[in-house]
Amino acid sequence: MNHFLDIHKTSQADLRAMIDQARAMKDARRGQPKGMADAEKPLDGHMVALIFEKPSTRTRVSFDVGVRQMGGQTLVLSGSDMQLGHGETIADTARVLSRYVDLIMIRTFEEETLLEMAEYATVPVINGLTNRTHPCQIMADIMTFEEHRGPIKGKKVVWSGDGNNVCASFMHAAGQFGFDFTFTGPQTLDPEREWVDFARNMGVKCEIERDPVKAVEGADLIVTDTWVSMHDPESAKERRHNQLRPYQVNAELMKHANPDALFMHCLPAHRNDEATSEIMDGPHSVIFDEAENRLHAQKAVMRYCLGK
Ligand code: CP
């Protein structure tokens, strides 16, 4: 059994195999009704718990549909409705759930919650987002880039905005898949130094550039995300908006990237804050392919976890 906790904790060979399998599974069901099960049913007889301590649209629906397409069943659980939200320990919750289900996906706040769940569960645990990382999203993003532009190895990815959890997983992917990464944003919202060092130690260029126009020169992909994440205090909103306004992805900024550069956003977006609608709905944007690919990429992640 394998946990899927983070991209930097998973081997390059396994990551590559998951992306390739996700693409093959997507191809195999092209044109089929969404509710129709796959021809192959690797999760037949399997029960999957999907735990949400934060809101979700994409993660919730894509995991649920993905499990069903592979012949399994799901339990979608809200953290606040469980005893977990009322004082039961994570370790006890993990041990109990492991007696009922074959796989656990959890979206939570602190990374420690995820790690404790993985330590005490006797079934695989998948990271559905923490305050610190969002690996399933970036698996879908790598798959999406490669569908449109071929191998991501050697390309240049630029993150413009808040150096948050999604940015962190992109930096892990830079090291693991071998692409260069530039962060552009205000210093107070820099990504964690540990992730910069991780990418650099893996032998790729990982730069911090305060000037967004300079940052996007030669970019093959520009990525952004909300300026205020679910774990950020509401009181941070006004300051962040003022700090991040110069890093908005708009037509003017896009002009300085490579002409065939792609634009990604994990969604949900605050249109005309971090990116203009012109960019989100324009020819560079692949945001809805990214959303779709959550389904296919996570199906491969679940198969990897269960050894199927
Ligand atoms: N991108 C993403 O994880 O979306 P949800 O918050 O809707 O799951």
Ligand code: NVA
């Ligand atoms: N950075 C965002 C991602 C949402 C999918 C958040 O954590 O709220």
